[in-house]
Amino acid sequence: MKLKEKILALSDEKKNMLLLAAIGVVGTLSCLPLCLLPEMGIGAALGFLAGSLLEIFSYFSICYGSSLILGKENGKSSKLGLVVLFYLLRFALIAGLLVLAAFCTFSWKAPYLNFWTSFVALLPVYPLLIATGLLGAKKTKKGQQE
Secondary structure, eight states: OOHHHHHHHSOHHHHHHHHHHHHHHHHHHHHGGGGGSTTTTTHHHHHHHHHHHHHHHHHHHHHHHHHHHHSEETTEETTHHHHHHHHHHHHHHHHHHHHHHHIIIIISOOTTOOHHHHHHHTSTHHHHHHHHHHHHHHHHHHHHHO
């Protein structure tokens, strides 16, 4: 089986996770030349890598949480507390990463995490969720019309 066929056989969630991972790898590699700048250091690449890993976790927790909410047993959604825990954990990790990166960039002047690359790495998950939601609604309408 060719790689293209394997990718097309994946579910939408796994395709999106693969896309987020590809964006993370390309972004981290494109931040490597910034490591040569003395004011950036290795923090540019590490910030993008940390943000990308956190956005992949965010997407996973959103997909897993929505499957828990939509999977109902006896009229009640199962494990609703786990969904809330994922939400709080996602919020705390994103806030923690941004606060730590802000301290490293602006206060400590340490070259370990860059705030701006961490922030930019967190952005692709939301347009991806919007686009897949719109495409899913379009597929649903198209299937109903036929």
